[in-house]
Each structure stands twice: as structure tokens, then as C-alpha cells.
Amino acid sequence: MKNCTILALLPALGLLGAAASVASAAEITAVAPDKSSIGFLIREMNVPVSGRFGKFAVQVSFDPAKPEAARVSIDVDTASVDAGSDEANDEVVGKGWLNVKGFPQAHFASTSFRALGGNRYEAAGKLTIKGHSQDVTAPFVFVPQGAGGTIDGSFTLKRADFSIGEGSWSDFSAVANEIQVKFHFVAGAAR
Amino acid sequence: MTAAAPRYTATAITLHWLLAIGLVSIGAFGVYMHGLPLSPWKLRVFSWHKWAGVTAFLLVIVRLGWRLTHRPPALPTSMSPATRFIAHVGHAMIYVLMFAIPLSGWLMSSAKGFQTVYFGVLPLPDLVSHDRVLGNALLQVHQALNIALAVLVAGHAAAALRHHFIDKDDVLARMLPR
Numbered sequence: 001m002k003n004c005t006i007l008a009l010l011p012a013l014g015l016l017g018a019a020a021s022v023a024s025a026a027e028i029t030a031v032a033p034d035k036s037s038i039g040f041l042i043r044e045m046n047v048p049v050s051g052r053f054g055k056f057a058v059q060v061s062f063d064p065a066k067p068e069a070a071r072v073s074i075d076v077d078t079a080s081v082d083a084g085s086d087e088a089n090d091e092v093v094g095k096g097w098l099n100v101k102g103f104p105q106a107h108f109a110s111t112s113f114r115a116l117g118g119n120r121y122e123a124a125g126k127l128t129i130k131g132h133s134q135d136v137t138a139p140f141v142f143v144p145q146g147a148g149g150t151i152d153g154s155f156t157l158k159r160a161d162f163s164i165g166e167g168s169w170s171d172f173s174a175v176a177n178e179i180q181v182k183f184h185f186v187a188g189a190a191r
Numbered sequence: 192m193t194a195a196a197p198r199y200t201a202t203a204i205t206l207h208w209l210l211a212i213g214l215v216s217i218g219a220f221g222v223y224m225h226g227l228p229l230s231p232w233k234l235r236v237f238s239w240h241k242w243a244g245v246t247a248f249l250l251v252i253v254r255l256g257w258r259l260t261h262r263p264p265a266l267p268t269s270m271s272p273a274t275r276f277i278a279h280v281g282h283a284m285i286y287v288l289m290f291a292i293p294l295s296g297w298l299m300s301s302a303k304g305f306q307t308v309y310f311g312v313l314p315l316p317d318l319v320s321h322d323r324v325l326g327n328a329l330l331q332v333h334q335a336l337n338i339a340l341a342v343l344v345a346g347h348a349a350a351a352l353r354h355h356f357i358d359k360d361d362v363l364a365r366m367l368p369r
Binding site: 044045046047048049050084085086087088090091168169171173174175 | 229230231232234235237238303304305306307308311312314321323326
């Protein structure tokens with residue numbers, strides 16, 4: 001519950017950040033969902049298998065000139081998962097994997113941003129999947145384009161931290177523990 | 192069988208029987224694993240099937256190379272020209288299928304988005320990209336080619352037994368280990 005209180009404050013902080021940098025031309029506030037993607041890569045018998053989430057919502061406030069003031073909140077519709085095949089999709093929506101009925105949303109809320117030099121940045125925040133929360137940091141590249149730009153980055157999560165793949169799947173010899181999450185956002189200044 | 196009867200080379204005999212045992216086993220494995228519900232076990236056996244298939248494919252390449260550079264003993268003259276022609280066509284079709292089947296499996300793996308990584312170490316290039324419709328089509332092709340090979344191999348074995356027990360010639364004996 002403590003986390004929830006902090007998370008509830010984040011949009012307010014984000015607004016403050018946005019207000020403070022309203023004069024900046026390059027501030028990103030809107031992400032085009034149809035041009036953006038959230039994908040993942042998981043090793044099955046050491047074979048890299050890629051998948052994606054088709055439905056997600058991103059709320060962002062990012063000014064490359066003031067990255068420390070940036071905020072992002074991402075809601076992913078877990079039922080929109082595509083794990084690469086019909087057979088895998090039937091499996092991963094179930095209780096042992098994502099349990100999309102019990103946990104229809106996965107959530108990421110940033111807690112801090114920092115510049116890594118050049119057009120590279122890093123977002124730190126709390127990732128919540130299936131009722132489990134973990135701190136994650138995701139480096140990304142921001143490429144300005146017109147009034148907006150593209151954000152590309154990735155991070156690796158351990159599925160066991162989120163009880164993704166329970167029972168016989170909790171053995172990592174067939175399906176690895178590490179899942180690489182890759183995101184590509186096409187963003188613009190909406191206002 | 193007379194002592195002077197021409198035989199296949201020891202290499203040809205070894206490759207023939209290695210592939211006979213290997214291909215029947217891999218095929219039977221394929222039938223078994225196809226019906227499995229998704230589980231870590233299924234992921235394992237699919238990988239084993241693919242590794243075995245790649246190994247068989249390599250053996251088939253060696254075997255074709257040997258076959259092209261080492262003329263096999265001629266079929267007995269007691270066979271009619273038509274029967275000999277059928278035998279040659281049958282053998283050629285088995286060779287074609289021994290290439291086409293692992294190739295179709297390789298392509299199917301790529302199309303289904305599950306790359307073949309030989310022994311979990313060596314990734315084979317994806318010759319086609321991830322495409323669900325193509326993947327299902329290639330599954331049908333892989334199955335149909337295997338049914339064709341099973342029919343040909345059954346005919347091949349029946350013919351060999353007929354040569355041995357009815358025609359009483361050396362056609363089977365010359366492919367058996369001494």
C-alpha cells in the first residue's frame with residue numbers, strides 16, 4: 001500500500017515537471033500507440049523466441065534538456081500478449097504464466113530519470129506484474145524528430161520474480177529465467 | 192550368394208543402416224511429439240528432434256557424396272528393365288525426400304518463429320521469416336513428405352525381402368554387414 005501512495009503522487013509530480021518545462025520545444029507528452037511497440041525475447045531451449053504486447057497505454061513527460069524531471073507511466077494489457085504461436089498464447093494467458101484474468105494489467109511507473117551522455121538516458125522505476133513489484137532500470141536512446149522523437153530501450157527481468165511460469169515451468173532449463181523487454185515509442189508533443 | 196558377388200562398400204552399408212535406424216526413429220519421435228500438450232518436456236523433445244534431424248541431414252549429405260563418387264553394384268540382370276527402372280526411381284525419390292524432409296523442418300521452424308539452434312549452441316540461419324500461415328503450410332508439407340517417405344521405405348523394405356526370400360538373389364545380402 002505504501003507503494004500505491006507514492007505511485008498516486010507521481011502524476012502530480014509529473015504535472016509539476018511538465019509545467020516547469022513548458023517552454024521547452026522538445027518536451028514529449030504523447031506516445032502514438034500504433035507506431036510504438038513493447039516486445040520481449042525469451043530463450044526456450046536456448047532458442048530466442050520473440051513476442052509482444054499489442055495493447056498498452058503510455059503517459060509520458062520527457063524533456064531531453066531536463067531528464068531528471070521526466071515521468072512515465074505505462075499500463076500494459078496482459079491479455080494482448082502474443083508469445084509467437086497460438087499454442088504459446090493459450091498457455092501464457094493462463095494462471096501459471098500471466099494470469100490475465102486475475103491481473104489484466106502490468107504496470108510500470110518511473111521513479112527517476114538520468115542522462116547517460118549523448119542521446120542516452122536511463123529510467124528507473126517500479127514494474128508490477130501479476131501482483132509482484134520489482135525495481136527496474138531501463139537504459140534508452142532518445143532520437144529527436146521534429147517536435148517529438150523516438151525512444152528505444154530495453155531491460156531484462158527475471159520471470160521468477162513475478163511468478164511468471166509456475167509449476168513445471170519454474171525450472172529454467174527449458175525456458176530461461178531472463179526475459180528481455182524491448183520498447184520502442186514514437187512520441188510527440190501533443191499540446 | 193557367391194563369394195564373387197559385388198557388394199556395397201562398408202561406408203555405404205554403414206551410412207545406409209545408420210540412416211535407416213535414424214530416420215525411422217526421428218520420424219516416430221515426430222509423430223509422438225506432435226500430439227503433446229505444451230510443457231517443458233515438449234520443448235525438450237522438439238529440440239532433440241531438430242538436433243537429430245540436422246545430424247541426419249549432415250549424414251545424408253555425406254551419403255549422397257559417397258553415392259555420387261562410388262558406383263553401387265548393378266541390379267541383377269534377372270530383373271526386367273521395367274523393374275530396374277522402378278527401383279532406380281524409388282531410390283532417387285528416397286534421396287530427394289531425405290533432403291526435402293529436414294529442409295522442410297528447418298523452414299517450418301523459422302516460419303513458426305522458433306529458430307533451430309543445433310545442440311542449443313549453433314544457431315542455423317532462418318531462411319524464411321516468422322509467418323504463422325507459412326509455418327502451418329510448412330507443417331503440412333513436412334508431414335506429407337514424411338508420409339511419402341514412409342510409403343517408399345515400406346516398399347523398399349518389401350522389395351528387399353522379396354529379393355531375398357522369393358527371387359533368392361543377393362540384392363539384400365550385399366547391403367547387409369558381413
